[in-house]
Amino acid sequence: MKKVSVIGSGTMGNGIAHVFALHGFTVQLIDLNGDALKKGLATIEKNLGRQAEKNLITQEQASAALSRIQTLTEINRQNLQDTDLVVEAVSENADIKLNLFRQLDQLCPTHTILASNTSSISITRLGGVTGRAEKVIGMHFMNPVPVMKLVEVIRGYATSDETCDLVIECAKSLQKIPVAVRDYPGFVANRILMPMINEAIRALHEGVAGVIEIDEVMKLGMSHPMGPLQLADFIGLDVCHAILKVMQDGLGDQRYAPSPLLVNMVLAGKLGVKSGEGFYLHKSGSKELVPSPAFKK
Ligand code: CAA
Numbered sequence: 001m002k003k004v005s006v007i008g009s010g011t012m013g014n015g016i017a018h019v020f021a022l023h024g025f026t027v028q029l030i031d032l033n034g035d036a037l038k039k040g041l042a043t044i045e046k047n048l049g050r051q052a053e054k055n056l057i058t059q060e061q062a063s064a065a066l067s068r069i070q071t072l073t074e075i076n077r078q079n080l081q082d083t084d085l086v087v088e089a090v091s092e093n094a095d096i097k098l099n100l101f102r103q104l105d106q107l108c109p110t111h112t113i114l115a116s117n118t119s120s121i122s123i124t125r126l127g128g129v130t131g132r133a134e135k136v137i138g139m140h141f142m143n144p145v146p147v148m149k150l151v152e153v154i155r156g157y158a159t160s161d162e163t164c165d166l167v168i169e170c171a172k173s174l175q176k177i178p179v180a181v182r183d184y185p186g187f188v189a190n191r192i193l194m195p196m197i198n199e200a201i202r203a204l205h206e207g208v209a210g211v212i213e214i215d216e217v218m219k220l221g222m223s224h225p226m227g228p229l230q231l232a233d234f235i236g237l238d239v240c241h242a243i244l245k246v247m248q249d250g251l252g253d254q255r256y257a258p259s260p261l262l263v264n265m266v267l268a269g270k271l272g273v274k275s276g277e278g279f280y281l282h283k284s285g286s287k288e289l290v291p292s293p294a295f296k297k
């Protein structure tokens with residue numbers, strides 16, 4: 001695989017484009033929103049610069065990676081004509097993803113593998129709306145993509161061995177560590193992570209401890225780099241809510257129901273880092289952990 005189209009230039013999409021370009025792939029970063037695309041490219045430039053400053057890569061590697069990324073605002077046959085792999089990273093909404101997969105199946109050459117970076121939506125369901133379910137697979141990167149080693153490779157019911165092998169080799173060529181899992185709601189990463197985050201929110205809601213205290217217990221006691229509430233803000237509370245709903249519905253088990261506090265915060269638009277406030281207040285450039293006034297004692 002040489003040419004990759006990444007669809008969606010948000011946090012995950014720009015991180016995915018970044019790592020593919022850094023490892024020699026020709027990358028098309030596609031987003032229908034031109035402003036989002038500019039922001040995505042600026043983030044890639046900033047993060048490549050950050051890696052160069054820390055001598056993880058050279059300035060030449062950073063510049064070469066940037067020059068391998070082309071930005072486009074249209075999904076059409078011409079733009080996708082030589083694409084070997086599409087990695088979809090649009091918002092975590094089943095209808096949007098299903099429509100996109102239908103469209104990609106019509107527009108991409110027959111050899112193209114269609115991968116989704118979905119956190120929880122069924123790969124089998126995405127494959128089912130295409131005429132190439134054997135070439136549809138999950139390629140679930142972790143945030144921040146340039147830093148995290150894992151790629152959860154999700155094999156849908158009809159995904160072929162050949163597609164799995166190609167995607168596993170591809171993830172290795174990005175210097176990531178692929179782990180293959182089966183297609184059940186939440187896969188493995190979120191099946192285990194989201195109940196922990198949800199339980200932390202329940203404990204906060206019940207007044208067991210405050211925001212800082214809950215996070216400190218998990219950081220200091222379990223060596224987690226971020227506490228579960230800070231991590232929820234980092235992932236996005238809307239994303240956590242959407243994943244828990246997929247697990248609640250797909251596994252038919254109420255224990256995955258999002259905490260009422262999480263539901264309220266999403267309804268109030270307190271989505272974490274992306275909205276400037278979640279369990280913490282987020283100012284760009286500041287690393288200080290300031291709990292939201294809503295949770296001050
Ligand atoms: N691009 C490039 N480099 C980056 C980066 C980015 N976007 N973000 C951070 N870094 C680098 C920094 O430059 C720094 O490099 P050095 O170690 O060489 O100095 C390193 O990563 C650590 O960053 P910071 O010093 O800024 O901050 P930190 O030490 O607090 O680490 C963190 C930040 C890596 C995000 C760490 O807090 C962490 O690992 N947090 C947990 C992340 C996690 O759990 N991610 C999974 C989320 S779940 C998910 O993504 C899937 C899903 O479906 C919801």
